[in-house]
Amino acid sequence: MKPRTGRPERGLLELYRDDPERADALVWGRRGALRGAALAAMGAAVGAAIPFARRMPPGLVPAALAQPAASGSGGQPNLLRMEGKAPLVILGERPLVAETPEHMLDDEVTPADKFFIRNNGQIPEPFAGDPKSWTLRIEGEVNTPLALTLGEIEQRFPLVTRRLQMECGGNGRGFFSPETRGNQWGNGAISCAEWTGVRLRDLLQAAGLKESARFTGHYGADPHLSGDPNRPAISRGMRIEKALDEDTLVALRMNGQPIPHVHGAPVRLIVPGWPGSLSQKWLTRILIRATPHDGPGMGGTSYRVPVRPIVPGSRNDGRDFVDLESMPVRSILTNVAHGTRLPAGTRGLDVRGFAWAGDKTVRAVHLSVDYGATWQEARVAEPANRHAWQRWSGRVALPTDGYYEIWYRATDSDGRMQPHVAGNWNPQGYGANPISRIAVLVG
Amino acid sequence: MTLTRAVIASLVLAAVVLFGQKHGLWGVREAPAPPPPTPAALAFRRAQEEAAARAEAARAEAARLAAVTQPAETPEVLPPGEGREEVFGACTACHSTAIIRRSRFTRQQWDDLMDWMVEKQGMNPLDAEQRRRIVDYLAAAFPAASGSAGRRAPNPFLTD
Secondary structure: OOOOOOHHHHHHHHHHHHOHHHHHHHHHOOOOOOOHHHHHHHHHHHOOOOOOHHHOOOOOOOHHHHOOHHHOOOOOOOEOOOOOOOOOEEEEOOOOEEEOOHHHOOOOOOOHHHOOEEOOOOOOOOOOOOHHHOEEEEEEOEOOOEEEEHHHHHHHOOOEEEEEEEEOOOOOHHHOOOOOOOOOOOOOOEEEEEEEEEEHHHHHHHHOEOOOOOEEEEEEOOEOOOOOOOOEOOOOOOEHHHHOOOOOEEEEEEOOEEOOHHHOOOOEEEOOOOEHHHOOOOEEEEEEEOOOOOOOOOOOOOOEEOOOOOOOOOOOOOOOOEEOOOOOOEEEEOOOOOOEEEOOOOOEEEEEEEEEEOOEOEEEEEEEOOOOOOOEEOEEOOOOOOOOOEEEEEEEEOOOOEEEEEEEEEEEOOOOEOOOOOOOOOOOOOOOOOOEEEEEEEO | OHHHHHHHHHHHHHHHHHHHHHOOOOOOOOOOOOOOOOHHHHHHHHHHHHHHHHHHHHHHHHHHHHHHHOOOOOHHHOOOOOOHHHHHHHHOOOOOOHHHHOOOEOHHHHHHHHHHHHHHHOOOOOOHHHHHHHHHHHHHHOEOOOOOOOOOOOOOOOOO
16 A cells, blocks of 8 residues: 555544544544555545554554653644753753653663753752752651751761662653643653662661551652742652651762762652652751651642542543552663654664562563554563662564554563553553554554 | 263263163063962862852753743644633643643542642642633543553654
């Protein structure tokens, strides 16, 4: 089938943009089968023949059209122009939020310039004092409340260096349908930097946890967006078990360097595998509590997911939800950008990326170029340490020229896979981890 | 006799000149070398220089961030419609318009969002008429996108 170009295709694209329901009806027909004129229309819409079209699931929007808005919404994406940062995709300027496209995450250790940015409040004034004089307080259900300077912390407690994945709790939100509140992330709110710091549990042991110590609450120096000085921008907390995990760090350095200001200088928490909002930046205080923390970002539908699945798009106050803790399994493809055009006659493509699964590990990654009809297994490396992401690599065959989608699906150590669609819809859009995919065009 | 006088006068003159030079009455006067700075003074100066460098770095970083986080937005960045000015005024008090422009909700969802903004995000409560105008505008300008293709990226392979 020869791809067509010109007016009709633009018409279909515009139709998809303006009236997706009608576009779906036109392209897929009432029975959802993609053949004949509909197939021609879809081929035209993606700009090429679709070799495995008969295996395309009914109703599926081609990846070429279906990437979340972060990859470029209605035109050119708004790119970050800031010294010390790569041109990340800006999702919002105030608060500053920027996503790292998957193909920019090919480094084994995420460099500071490619580290995604998520803020809930204003970015505080940079600390002009000696970083060693910054004070961190540990208070609440402890025998001896502590007020330690970073200089004292470095002297008194052993420093550890670990590669730790840190992911926004809303990563993948853009895959939910219907759309939910919040930043419409693709898969790019993920990082795996090398963090140096002291274990939070060492500080908690020095303070002496009381019998009643069950939860944490974290506070940072970033002002609330409204400027209200009595309102924290965000203040989340976790079960004490996670605070005592050997990989939960009070981090002082990122990739061997002082932490960049926008990433929480001079000290931040790193709570790997759990929603990034727990990894409080510009850290000033950790409150140990007997009851779950109640700061902004806790309770209701914030960082919480339904236990009993709710109707997508319905209203819910989140009273019966539970906190999102360990993040779900996910994979990214880092060496070929979505939308890459390959020379005619290309019959194979080496692909690689990373996969991770919160507190768990990744057991397998599978690849498909025929919409999931057949899968092949990729190689998956061991993590550099617990809570580090894992490199996967493989090669896919492309039997003809034309439009292909590369689907990549990770399976965690409990056997749970990335599902075909984002499930367990919730009003603020947490936990979307559908099978990842990019589109390439051969010829 | 004259010669003897001349010699004596020369010697006296030489003695006076040398004496004067030695005691700094004329000629090149060497400043007494200052005492070497104490280690404490050195440390103090270094600390001052470091503090000045940190303050300068902090100022520069704040300026860089301000350039990114304070976009020069005007109401025209939003699609035209009744209520646009109110929406721009109420919403951009706290956040830029990017999150508005990317959102697609039903009127009910936009309305609920106003409660959420007041309860969770510290927005000043809106009076009934203001709220109606704001929600009407948002629901008309950014209606819910049904299906999964409503706010999707342009096709990377169709460039004309």
